[in-house]
Amino acid sequence: MKQFFIGIPVLFSFLLTAQSQPPKKRIAIVDFDYATVQSDISAIFGVRQDVGKGIADLLVDKLVTGGRYSIIERKAIDKIMAEQNFSNSDRADPNSAAKLGRLLGVDAIVIGSITQFGRDDKSTTIGGGAFGGLAGRYGLGGVGQRKAKAVVGISARMVSTDTGEILAVASGKGESDRSGTLLGGAGASYGGGGGGFLDMSSKNFGDTILGEAVNKAVGDVAMRLEHEASHLPAHFINFSGLVADVSGDTLVLNIGAGAGVKVGDRLAVKRSKREIKDPATGKVIRRIEDNVGEIVITEVDASSSVGKFAGAMMPSVGDSVTSQ
Secondary structure: HHHHHHHHHHHHHHHOOOOOOOOOOOEEEOOOHHHHHHHHHHHOOOHHHHHOHHOOOHHHHHHHHOOEEOOOOOOHHHHHHHOOOHHHHHOHHHHHHHHHHHHOOOOEEEEEEEEEEEEEOOOOOOOOOOOOOOOOOOOOOOHOOOOOOEEEEEEEEEEOOOOOOOEEEEEEEOOOOEEEEOOOOOOOOOOOOOOOOOOOOOOOHHEEEEEEEHHHHHHHHHHHHHHHHHHOOOOOOOEEEEEEEEOEEEEEEEOOOOOOOOOOEEEEEEEEEEEEEEOOOEEEEEEEEEEEEEEEEEEEOOOOEEEEOOOOOOOOOOEEEEEE
16 A cells, blocks of 8 residues: 555656657658769679668667657658659758658658768779679678778758758768778678668678768767757648548548648548628638537548548538648
8 A cells, every 4th residue: 555655646747747748849851862972882882772761761760769759651751752753862952851841741851961981991992893792792802802990971951841941960970990891791791782772770781890880870960860859949730621521430631741731630620600701892701610520630642631530510521621
């Protein structure tokens, strides 16, 4: 019994703390631009590798683990980019990023560039052909015989989706603790081969000197962005739309990510009873509405959304929906 009464204040304090926590800022992370180091990357792997995607994925993992942000899934970003014909050249452009962020319904979007990717000496002969051959085995073939440290530099910017303003800047630089050939390690190889996908999150890559440098650089950027989480301005979106389809308790709306709708939003569903017009101009100055119920959004695309309805009245096509 004594333990029970001791636990009550602790539990009450915990609940108060949980309730006082502000909601996490919702962000998206775009694949990093790597144009300035593209020749270095091709020399290292013998083929073109999208290391910008790998860097972005690692940053997502670290920020999710940190718990300061709610981060949108890659497939949602890829879908919107395909629909809007965003190209790789848009990766580092704040205006394009802000537009993409508005379509995704996020508070901010992170863009960035890889500024350094390779060894700390430029005199080592790389060579060796495709990554899937002998050069694809760490420390063998034409990867190079001289030992050196790996160095990776990246820079990131957090962009407001409302204004395109750069809210925060973070940079990171990583160097391997040990020297070795560029990919380091002891004779192992990982999937991908010539022209394949480079999995930067794999243990095999992480164990190389290049992997060490990449993880340190990304860790620096993640730490700086986490520090900025509490400084981001509040982001509120007011929107309205109409019920386009009713099937049981499932409603389809005529507004989607383009209007700022996102999964998890709760919208009020209302029905117009009558309109009040200005007798001088005939303009509608007020609408008298009934509260029909509420819809919780479960799916979103660029121009529509789907959700589950609950309420005392049956919804109908043409009912209005508004943010609460």
